Amino acid sequence: MSLSPLSAAAAPQQELLCIFGTGDFGRSLGLRLLQAGYRVVYGSRRPHSCGPVPQGAQVLSHAEAAQLASLVFLCVHRENYDFLEALAHQLSGKVLVDVSNNLKKNIYPEANAEYLQKLIPRGHVVKGFNTLSAWALQNGPSDASRQVYMCGNSVEAKQAVAEVATKLGLSVLDRGSLTAAREVEDFPLELFPEWRLPLGLTLGLTASFYIYLLLRDVVYTYVVEGKDISFRMMVSLANKVFPIVSLILLALCYLPGVIAAFLQLYRGTKYKRFPDWLDRWMLCRKHLGLLALGFACLHVLYTLIIPIRYYVRFRIAENTISKIKENQTSVFNTAVAWHSDSYLAVGILGFGFYVLLGITSLPSVSNALSWREFSFVQCVLKWKAVKVSVHFLL
Ligand SMILES: NC(=O)C1=CN([C@@H]2O[C@H](COP(=O)(O)OP(=O)(O)OC[C@H]3O[C@@H](n4cnc5c(N)ncnc54)[C@H](OP(=O)(O)O)[C@@H]3O)[C@@H](O)[C@H]2O)C=CC1
Numbered sequence: 001m002s003l004s005p006l007s008a009a010a011a012p013q014q015e016l017l018c019i020f021g022t023g024d025f026g027r028s029l030g031l032r033l034l035q036a037g038y039r040v041v042y043g044s045r046r047p048h049s050c051g052p053v054p055q056g057a058q059v060l061s062h063a064e065a066a067q068l069a070s071l072v073f074l075c076v077h078r079e080n081y082d083f084l085e086a087l088a089h090q091l092s093g094k095v096l097v098d099v100s101n102n103l104k105k106n107i108y109p110e111a112n113a114e115y116l117q118k119l120i121p122r123g124h125v126v127k128g129f130n131t132l133s134a135w136a137l138q139n140g141p142s143d144a145s146r147q148v149y150m151c152g153n154s155v156e157a158k159q160a161v162a163e164v165a166t167k168l169g170l171s172v173l174d175r176g177s178l179t180a181a182r183e184v185e186d187f188p189l190e191l192f193p194e195w196r197l198p199l200g201l202t203l204g205l206t207a208s209f210y211i212y213l214l215l216r217d218v219v220y221t222y223v224v225e226g227k228d229i230s231f232r233m234m235v236s237l238a239n240k241v242f243p244i245v246s247l248i249l250l251a252l253c254y255l256p257g258v259i260a261a262f263l264q265l266y267r268g269t270k271y272k273r274f275p276d277w278l279d280r281w282m283l284c285r286k287h288l289g290l291l292a293l294g295f296a297c298l299h300v301l302y303t304l305i306i307p308i309r310y311y312v313r314f315r316i317a318e319n320t321i322s323k324i325k326e327n328q329t330s331v332f333n334t335a336v337a338w339h340s341d342s343y344l345a346v347g348i349l350g351f352g353f354y355v356l357l358g359i360t361s362l363p364s365v366s367n368a369l370s371w372r373e374f375s376f377v378q379c380v381l382k383w384k385a386v387k388v389s390v391h392f393l394l
């Protein structure tokens with residue numbers, strides 16, 4: 001089938017974009033741009049001997065490549081930006097996308113993008129794309145990595161870059177002017193810090209309870225009774241630590257919510273800032289909750305494993321055999337049955353509180369309540385959740 005003259009005339013000339021640097025990021029970005037229908041020209045120090053570039057892309061010297069396109073992606077490390085100074089003339093008036101990241105925070109006095117703006121004062125610098133990885137770009141971004149942050153002083157330049165990002169299937173979050181560049185550059189370095197406090201706390205709790213139980217159960221028994229039960233260290237002892245740590249973490253996960261809700265009700269407003277310590281605590285609730293869940297899962301796993309341990313099988317067999325030998329039967333202990341059933345009941349009740357908490361947090365429910373009612377309900381339920389956790393602990 002041949003194209004009608006009208007559609008042939010309407011077929012737009014594909015826009016040409018320039019990429020400086022034929023490294024990992026430059027190559028992945030080029031591939032995606034080509035797939036999205038752009039034409040790509042690379043600017044390289046060694047146009048004839050650089051590494052492989054995606055099929056269909058052209059490789060020229062920096063100066064030649066820059067002249068062909070109005071938008072240039074700088075896929076070069078900041079340490080190597082100095083070569084750009086000599087290109088200030090060719091790059092003036094162009095949109096320059098700075099994708100660079102640093103290995104640490106605050107190693108340079110100014111953000112990379114601001115440094116670039118200084119080198120090319122007449123270029124329109126836009127910071128962006130730095131939260132993507134070369135890998136994610138190449139494999140098509142997943143939901144989690146679909147967002148890109150962007151900032152820059154020129155609205156038109158940002159619009160041009162946002163258009164490209166949208167065509168690549170990314171969603172753009174504008175963070176304002178170039179002064180936000182530092183914050184945008186710090187994003188990729190900020191994946192872990194929120195976990196630091198909860199992880200440290202978990203490790204500390206686990207180590208202290210393990211050592212305490214080791215001394216109390218194993219070392220004490222050995223010293224006083226001369227019995228060696230060190231084989232218990234692997235499973236039984238660990239399985240005592242997991243629920244303790246899990247319940248403490250769970251209590252610590254809900255407690256700041258109780259304090260916050262109480263504080264809001266006490267102050268009569270929810271528009272006042274919480275004290276710093278509470279703020280920080282509130283921010284790591286999700287992590288504490290996930291760690292609590294992880295330890296609870298370990299506890300379940302270990303508990304399932306215990307009956308198949310050699311020691312337990314040995315004890316059951318020995319008990320049964322000795323009873324048979326002596327022709328005895330044991331009495332059903334109702335006290336123990338009561339204890340274990342009440343343990344289960346508290347568990348079910350506790351689970352109910354967590355479900356209720358989940359329900360009240362649903363937007364349809366929380367929107368129907370006034371903030372005071374919502375704070376009150378949350379405060380009561382979270383307090384109950386903390387109490388159940390502590391009850392189990394004791
Ligand atoms: N890799 C990733 O996943 C991500 C990377 N980034 C950022 O993208 C940028 C590039 O990273 P990446 O591709 O991984 O790095 P690479 O080391 O793979 O590539 C860097 C490229 O820069 C060019 N280059 C190296 N030295 C100089 C120099 N002295 N002067 C001029 N150009 C030079 C080279 O291209 P040539 O030989 O063609 O000149 C080289 O291929 C960095 O700023 C990085 O922070 C951001 C997010 C993720």
Ligand SMILES: [Fe+3]
Pocket residue numbers: 243299
């Ligand atoms: Fe248990």
